[in-house]
Amino acid sequence: MAGLISLVLLGLLIAYIVLKPSRYNGHTTGKGVPVHILVLGDIGRSPRMTYHALSIAKHGGKVKLIGYLETSPHPDILTNPNITLIPLPTPPSRPPSVPFLLFAPIKVIFQILHLSYLLLYLLPPSAWLLVQTPPSIPTLAIASLTSYLRNSHLIIDWHNYGWTILSSTKGPSHPFVSLSKIYETYLGRLGSHHLTVTNAMARQLRAAPYSIPPHKPMIPVHDRPAAIFQPILSPDARNEALDKILFPSGREYYRALVSGKMKLLVSSTSWTPDEDFSLLLSALTMYAARPDAVPILALITGKGPQKEYYDDKIDALVKEGKLPNVRIATLFLPFEDYARLLACADLGVCLHMSSSGVDLPMKVVDMFGAGLPVVAYGGYESFGELVKEGVNGRGFETGEELAGVLGELLKPEGENELKHLKKGAVEEGRRRWDEEWDGTVGKLMGFVEESS
Numbered sequence: 001m002a003g004l005i006s007l008v009l010l011g012l013l014i015a016y017i018v019l020k021p022s023r024y025n026g027h028t029t030g031k032g033v034p035v036h037i038l039v040l041g042d043i044g045r046s047p048r049m050t051y052h053a054l055s056i057a058k059h060g061g062k063v064k065l066i067g068y069l070e071t072s073p074h075p076d077i078l079t080n081p082n083i084t085l086i087p088l089p090t091p092p093s094r095p096p097s098v099p100f101l102l103f104a105p106i107k108v109i110f111q112i113l114h115l116s117y118l119l120l121y122l123l124p125p126s127a128w129l130l131v132q133t134p135p136s137i138p139t140l141a142i143a144s145l146t147s148y149l150r151n152s153h154l155i156i157d158w159h160n161y162g163w164t165i166l167s168s169t170k171g172p173s174h175p176f177v178s179l180s181k182i183y184e185t186y187l188g189r190l191g192s193h194h195l196t197v198t199n200a201m202a203r204q205l206r207a208a209p210y211s212i213p214p215h216k217p218m219i220p221v222h223d224r225p226a227a228i229f230q231p232i233l234s235p236d237a238r239n240e241a242l243d244k245i246l247f248p249s250g251r252e253y254y255r256a257l258v259s260g261k262m263k264l265l266v267s268s269t270s271w272t273p274d275e276d277f278s279l280l281l282s283a284l285t286m287y288a289a290r291p292d293a294v295p296i297l298a299l300i301t302g303k304g305p306q307k308e309y310y311d312d313k314i315d316a317l318v319k320e321g322k323l324p325n326v327r328i329a330t331l332f333l334p335f336e337d338y339a340r341l342l343a344c345a346d347l348g349v350c351l352h353m354s355s356s357g358v359d360l361p362m363k364v365v366d367m368f369g370a371g372l373p374v375v376a377y378g379g380y381e382s383f384g385e386l387v388k389e390g391v392n393g394r395g396f397e398t399g400e401e402l403a404g405v406l407g408e409l410l411k412p413e414g415e416n417e418l419k420h421l422k423k424g425a426v427e428e429g430r431r432r433w434d435e436e437w438d439g440t441v442g443k444l445m446g447f448v449e450e451s452s
Helices: 002-019 047-058 075-079 100-122 139-150 162-170 175-190 199-206 235-246 251-259 277-288 307-319 335-344 362-369 381-385 399-410 412-428 433-438
Strands: 034-042 062-068 083-087 128-133 153-158 193-196 218-220 263-268 296-301 326-331 347-350 374-377 393-396
Touching: 034 047, 034 100, 034 139, 047 062, 047 075, 047 083, 047 128, 047 153, 047 362, 047 433, 075 083, 100 139, 128 139, 139 153, 139 175, 153 175, 162 175, 193 199, 199 218, 199 381, 235 251, 235 335, 251 296, 263 335, 263 362, 277 296, 277 307, 277 326, 277 399, 296 335, 307 326, 335 362, 347 362, 347 399, 362 374, 362 412, 374 399, 393 399, 393 412, 399 412
Parallel strands: 034 062, 034 128, 062 083, 128 153, 153 193, 193 218, 263 296, 263 347, 296 326, 347 374, 374 393
Antiparallel strands: none
């Protein structure tokens, strides 16, 4: 695979030298500066890159947001005159009969050809090229080549490491894991500026094997909630929002939720292996077996490859009578309804297990923005940068621990602690994305003056 892709890249480089794509020679700061943002994923499920685009546009930058259009983007993206959506063609899907080793090069070459033609010839050059990683293949290679040939500043926004995610799905001994690590640690150094989601990640990227040199800016930019995520503190407003969200499929639970006889639990998942959903099912099964268990409606939002598998498991548990007093529903909500749901819930659950140990889940940030306390898997280094134990949430590492925390917080005797955690969640959510971005990325890109 590596040899074939190298040949494709070499051929493209020769073509680029002959065809000579135009270079950027304009100003790099202030209103009207062109910025390309590349997401090799679904824009509608890429909140951080969406917020980057909105912040740049707010300060007068002209954004071209490039990615897949699989779900509806943030509504403000669609109406902002400074943002242009550039959809990418969906790559071919792997037939079940074709092995991963054979299909992966085909998909990557497809992406290389489309991305290189788009970034080097179809679009005009930009002052800045902001890319998300992972996925790093082939994003980092094409972005590095584009920034070099078109005179653009390359900002790499590190959300996690692609090779650690691959290791969690394919196993650490898989040959692609080693190749991916070499590729990512080398090409990652080619960015002119770097953003990270945690302080721990910023420290790690300076050290081996990444070894990003100290003269290249490295700025931790913690995820913060967008303005659409707001607490609902009025009971009447909560009841009205619940009425809209639950109608018509969950209507039977409305009265119990409004009266407090049933608690609303919310978890958001991408249905991928880095979130072990069986952990939540195990915990809910143990919780349901408690004689004092308060009834729960657990709403699980999101789309992903393992959803059907877990839907079947949920159905089996219900048929076996292992979930008394617990109702589980899986769904996908529009952005506005999802924000309302978080604000209406009693408790959020996050199953994110960091493959690198130094990333953080955006979903918890959104929960705090909506004033929702969380119970979250906490077995990784950067966990404490977001969730403060006993202040805005609780941590767990096993299904037994999660079941115990649910039992403590949702019973009548746990009401005061849940209120305390909610207060901490509201406080944590007060610092918003605009404030975080203006003080970091805004200054880096020259949209915000240093003295402001």
